[in-house]
Amino acid sequence: MISVDASKCTHCGRCIADCVVQVIRRTPGGLPSVPEQAERYCMHCQHCLAVCPAGALTCDGHTPDRCIPSGPLPDEAHMMNLIRQRRSIRLYKQENLPPEVMEKLVASLRWIPTGCNDHRLVFTVIDDLAKMEPFRARMLKITRFLIKSGIMRIVYPGYKRFKDSMLGGRDFVFRNAPHMIVVASPKDAPCGRFDASIALTQFDLYAQSLDVGTCWCGFAYYAFALNRGMRSLLQLPPGYKVGAVMLFGHAAVDYPRATDPEPYTVIRP
Ligand SMILES: Cc1cc2nc3c(=O)[nH]c(=O)nc-3n(C[C@H](O)[C@H](O)[C@H](O)COP(=O)(O)O)c2cc1C
Numbered sequence: 001m002i003s004v005d006a007s008k009c010t011h012c013g014r015c016i017a018d019c020v021v022q023v024i025r026r027t028p029g030g031l032p033s034v035p036e037q038a039e040r041y042c043m044h045c046q047h048c049l050a051v052c053p054a055g056a057l058t059c060d061g062h063t064p065d066r067c068i069p070s071g072p073l074p075d076e077a078h079m080m081n082l083i084r085q086r087r088s089i090r091l092y093k094q095e096n097l098p099p100e101v102m103e104k105l106v107a108s109l110r111w112i113p114t115g116c117n118d119h120r121l122v123f124t125v126i127d128d129l130a131k132m133e134p135f136r137a138r139m140l141k142i143t144r145f146l147i148k149s150g151i152m153r154i155v156y157p158g159y160k161r162f163k164d165s166m167l168g169g170r171d172f173v174f175r176n177a178p179h180m181i182v183v184a185s186p187k188d189a190p191c192g193r194f195d196a197s198i199a200l201t202q203f204d205l206y207a208q209s210l211d212v213g214t215c216w217c218g219f220a221y222y223a224f225a226l227n228r229g230m231r232s233l234l235q236l237p238p239g240y241k242v243g244a245v246m247l248f249g250h251a252a253v254d255y256p257r258a259t260d261p262e263p264y265t266v267i268r269p
Helices: 014-018 036-041 047-051 076-085 099-111 129-149 151-155 157-167 192-209 218-226 228-232
Strands: 002-004 057-059 122-126 179-186 213-216 240-249
Touching (some): 129 151, 129 179, 129 218, 192 213, 218 228, 218 240
Antiparallel strands (some): 179 240
């Protein structure tokens, strides 16, 4: 819950005004406080801590000095480059990311926004290319079964062009990526589906700034969602479901220009 350093608080009321669940009240002495009966409504979003100009407020033991002060943001042109130039990478260097880059990527996950500030997302991060092998091996076994049983013909009629390379062991699903991140949410999460997609969208954009290539992996999502053996490799806690999958690593391809995609329909009533 919140505690206030009375020697710093200026009684400006910004924490009260910004509280989304309106649980912060002004005490007769003018200091902000959360009445005990309202504590259960707190979303632990830490807006009160972040908004306080005097750094007077501590939230759930998180002190202002532990929070990184606001710094400059990328300008509009750099943001637009990031949006335009992000490509789905399907050719990867067969090398691990430097550990410090991996740590930066993992550390960034803390700031992913979720519906109701639900911090129960779980990420399975494959941080070493050798650890991708069990995923590839099991996927290949499943692919061969799907082809030989005739199921592939039903679920993916166009597969015939790729049949030989699929049977030969080409990695159509994990694209020989050295790393993978899988996000799972509790089955009862209020916004689990959105949370998972937002999580990896944010991961994706940050990865570009570290020169790390990425690829959303819908094929792997379905493999994990539909096949218990594949899912077991993720070591998820009980009650969790896979929400989204992304491959990542150093790209073995570069693009001298952005694409020129067809615009989506925009309705402005
Ligand atoms: C939800 C989602 C699932 C995707 N699944 C795969 C996949 O399984 N394999 C793959 O190679 N690309 C996959 N992609 C990449 C898309 O094919 C790609 O985003 C699209 O062709 C546009 O190319 P770009 O990302 O380079 O702009 C997926 C993209 C999204 C958003």
